[in-house]
Amino acid sequence: MSSLISSSVGEEQNMLLLLEVAGLQVQIAGRSVLEDLDFRLDRGQFCALIGENGAGKTTLLRAILGLQPVRQGSIRIQGKPASELRGQIGYVPQKIAFDPNLPLRTRDLVELGLKGNRFGFRGFFGNTRSAVAAALAAVDGEGFADQRIGRLSGGQQQRAVIAHALVRRPPLLLLDEPLANLDFRSTNTLVQMLGRLVREEKITVLVTAHDMNPLLPFLDRLIYLAHGRAAVGDVDTVVQDGVLSHLYGYPVTVLRHQGRILVLPEDPRQGMETACPAHREAEHGEPGP
Numbered sequence: 028m029s030s031l032i033s034s035s036v037g038e039e040q041n042m043l044l045l046l047e048v049a050g051l052q053v054q055i056a057g058r059s060v061l062e063d064l065d066f067r068l069d070r071g072q073f074c075a076l077i078g079e080n081g082a083g084k085t086t087l088l089r090a091i092l093g094l095q096p097v098r099q100g101s102i103r104i105q106g107k108p109a110s111e112l113r114g115q116i117g118y119v120p121q122k123i124a125f126d127p128n129l130p131l132r133t134r135d136l137v138e139l140g141l142k143g144n145r146f147g148f149r150g151f152f153g154n155t156r157s158a159v160a161a162a163l164a165a166v167d168g169e170g171f172a173d174q175r176i177g178r179l180s181g182g183q184q185q186r187a188v189i190a191h192a193l194v195r196r197p198p199l200l201l202l203d204e205p206l207a208n209l210d211f212r213s214t215n216t217l218v219q220m221l222g223r224l225v226r227e228e229k230i231t232v233l234v235t236a237h238d239m240n241p242l243l244p245f246l247d248r249l250i251y252l253a254h255g256r257a258a259v260g261d262v263d264t265v266v267q268d269g270v271l272s273h274l275y276g277y278p279v280t281v282l283r284h285q286g287r288i289l290v291l292p293e294d295p296r297q298g299m300e301t302a303c304p305a306h307r308e309a310e311h312g313e314p315g316p
């Protein structure tokens with residue numbers, strides 16, 4: 028009896044499992060960028076990939092997309108090797124710039140998403156017009172559907188490229204720094220829209236960012252990358268002094284204030300013999316040499 032119960036629990040877990048990364052190692056130009064990464068994401072989870080510049084966030088997304096050769100380890104999506112699913116994962120790369128005079132409307136860009144695959148759109152999800160309309164609705168983009176893409180605000184452009192990535196209803200959507208260069212209001216609009224997508228469409232969303240704060244109200248999981256290694260779990264488990272100090276390899280303090288989180292590395296001047304003379308004078312009242 029107990030074996031029956033455990034096998035049905037196991038099957039249920041497998042149905043939920045969407046992305047499984049195991050023992051992943053990536054080297055670029057002979058330098059280790061990701062070391063032994065292990066994590067899994069379930070269907071309908073909102074996950075942030077947090078790390079400083081150069082931590083390896085884009086590299087990890089490219090590895091999941093099959094664009095970055097891996098040295099060792101496996102990446103499986105819905106139980107299949109990620110390389111077999113190329114073109115079926117939604118991806119919004121960082122820094123897309125559109126010329127204001129580009130004669131391309133938002134709805135044209137979204138429709139191009141149906142044709143991006145070399146096999147073409149196979150009509151699984153209804154006709155082209157309804158697929159484009161659904162993707163535009165998912166990002167609240169009907170109001171700017173007929174405007175030129177290069178003339179939209181930054182936040183609207185980001186929603187347009189997300190609709191482009193969503194139009195084929197991928198089970199997994201990867202977004203690289205979608206909040207960079209957005210003002211406070213556009214950031215909130217975008218994050219709420221992504222949260223709704225995850226809840227209502229059961230899409231798994233993985234978002235890279237260097238600041239986790241705008242995402243916090245919606246996050247199910249957090250992957251914190253530093254020095255090629257990762258801490259993975261829910262926000263409260265990962266974002267702790269001990270966990271992050273271990274990851275960075277030096278003391279880190281986590282401050283929480285009114286639902287916001289600040290991660291502070293150790294004072295970089297600590298242990299420095301040759302501090303700037305002006306600092307020494309200001310702090311200790313002694314002039315420099």
Ligand SMILES: Nc1ncnc2c1ncn2[C@@H]1O[C@H](COP(=O)(O)OP(=O)(O)O)[C@@H](O)[C@H]1O
Pocket residue numbers: 055056060078079080081082083084085086087
């Ligand atoms: N094409 C490349 N050639 C050499 N080094 C690279 C290349 N792409 C990435 N890197 C290095 O890999 C590391 C991780 O980069 P990246 O994944 O872009 O970090 P992030 O997206 O977190 O800012 C960095 O140290 C970066 O310099």
Ligand SMILES: [Mg+2]
Pocket residue numbers: 084085086121203
């Ligand atoms: Mg990057």
